[in-house]
Amino acid sequence: DPVFFYYLLRYLKPNFVGIARNKQTTGLGHITKRDLENLEAAYPRLPEQRAIAHILGTLDDKIELNRQMAQTLESIARAIFKSWFVDFDPVKAKMEGKQPEGMSEEIAALFPDRLVDSELGMIPEGWEVLKFPEEFDFTMGQSPPGSSYNEYFNGVPFYQGSADFGQWYPTERIYCTAPTRFANKGDV
Template sequence: NLVSQGNGSVFTNLKTDILKNHVVDVPTLSEQRAIAHILGTLDDKIELNRQMAQTLESIARAIFKSWFVDFDPVKAKMEGKQPEGMTEEIAALFPDRLVDSELGMIPEGWSPIPLSKMANFLNGLALQKYPPIGKDDLPVLKIAQLRSGKLDYDKLASNEISDKYLVSEGDLIFSWSGSLIVDVWAGPKCALNQHLFKVTPEKWATKGLLWVAIHEHIDNFRAIAAAKAVTMGHIKRSHLNEAMVILPSIEKVQNISGVLDILIQRSTTLKAESNTLINLRDTLLPQLISGKIRLNQPEDAAA
């Protein structure tokens, strides 16, 4: 309404009189407070979830570094000590000796495994070649949407793509170009765009282990991408072959890394809950402010 009353050949301007004469309907002060309380409570929960998810992910990364990089449990057992922060059953899966290797000293019986052997890295489609058809179209997951965790429903693709290019809540996604990000998708079903890998762990590996392992190499990947940057820096599949993770035998991997999977799954659940709350907040906001939804007893609601 205000824009329609503006004038100006280069920039649209509003005269002060237009603003003075523009009438805005507002709820009573008590209802305003009730609305603010409802929306503020949602915002508080969303922020709490974000902090909790971030904490869980930090714990997962710290555990991975301690167990799979610094080998603290092995070093503790070498000194005749019980490894801290784990059950006796998990501690028993770690050896009590380090041996020499091409990558330095590693736990006895463990081996370097490239990231490329731990999962299937499926590159997305050039979805501009699959325009929407007007029925059951899919929102497109690009790097920007992975970063924000929110889809843009103005960017759609046909649903007539192979199911393997569909992304669902819980899928591990790694952007290998531009902004290198790795995260578990916590949003609704969408289509995988190019420049993104959908990472499906091998049967012996876990999603949590892959999430942390890729994070362990992400700074190096970003440095490689930055060195190649002309328009958009990127990494190649060969870099996944060169990125090593020191792991025990396949039989022991899931038992040792199970705690990582639990932490990352919990983080994903919190993010998904936040997405639901964000959608609820964004739906309620205009309806509460416009009066389409009224609070019958605002004082009670605020309390």
């Protein structure tokens, strides 16, 4: 079944990456026809392949739908954040004697009814302008030896900034067998 074969190849991707990496000299690594002919994998009979492919395809469809819903919710969250904490719409509404639109009285009570001048411009009364180091402790990571990196799921996931952090969650791309520092629960 071609769809089952697609999922099988996707599952075997780390093997392909390893083969290509072992052949890499000065340019890009590669996979040859002989490499593919030498690859071995167990697979079920055709009816089971079709059933597995259908289930995995259905799961992929659901994942894509969830991704689209998360993108929509992210857009809504960004709009609310900008309204509340950049444009200060709830504060402005209260300054006009109005109930802030789309929020409960309990949440609205958390916002002041006045803006005051600051070095950044007008901000809600009671807010402060601070520099990040005054509020947060920063801990920088340490790079483990490059020889400990792999793409074979060996070790712990190793995240390196924007290459690995997507819009909503990190992507496990590289693994490390010799990590030097871990973030602890509650670290900022």
